[in-house]
Amino acid sequence: MVARRAMTRDVVIVPPELDLDAAMRTMRGRHIHHLVVGTAEGICGMLSQRDVDPYVQSGDGRAALAMDRVADAMRPVVATCSPDTPIPDVARAMRELSAEAVLVLGDAGRLVGVITRTDLLNCLYEPETLPTIDYVDVEWDDDWLTDGGAGS
Numbered sequence: 001m002v003a004r005r006a007m008t009r010d011v012v013i014v015p016p017e018l019d020l021d022a023a024m025r026t027m028r029g030r031h032i033h034h035l036v037v038g039t040a041e042g043i044c045g046m047l048s049q050r051d052v053d054p055y056v057q058s059g060d061g062r063a064a065l066a067m068d069r070v071a072d073a074m075r076p077v078v079a080t081c082s083p084d085t086p087i088p089d090v091a092r093a094m095r096e097l098s099a100e101a102v103l104v105l106g107d108a109g110r111l112v113g114v115i116t117r118t119d120l121l122n123c124l125y126e127p128e129t130l131p132t133i134d135y136v137d138v139e140w141d142d143d144w145l146t147d148g149g150a151g152s
Contacts, residue, residue, distance in 0.1 A: 003090055004113070020052055024049075027049060033116065048100050055073055
């Protein structure tokens with residue numbers, strides 16, 4: 001499997017001057033944990049939920065988040081790959097760089113997607129390859145509770 005099959009294509013890009021409260025609301029509203037930070041000139045970095053956590057814990061809640069900017073919390077160094085990069089190579093880069101996500105760049109360095117740790121886990125789960133699980137009705141024996149599970 002290669003990056004293009006695992007990546008999330010609906011990438012949210014926010015400006016570095018956006019306040020952290022708005023960034024958090026964007027992540028929560030879209031049920032995501034990573035935002036790409038960019039300007040008209042290009043990608044500046046990436047902001048994750050974990051990058052914002054120290055600001056939440058050290059400040060006065062949303063009021064403090066409204067004063068800090070995405071640029072203050074983002075990670076300027078971002079791991080990248082091409083759409084044809086094999087998934088094991090993506091996983092290796094994430095581990096070596098301690099990255100939570102990798103940007104997928106297409107022709108001319110254009111952003112085409114992002115691969116997160118969740119996306120990598122989803123690569124392992126292919127419903128058609130999982131065995132079918134049969135559930136069995138078990139008869140409840142109240143004596144099991146009273147005799148310590150030894151049975152009658």
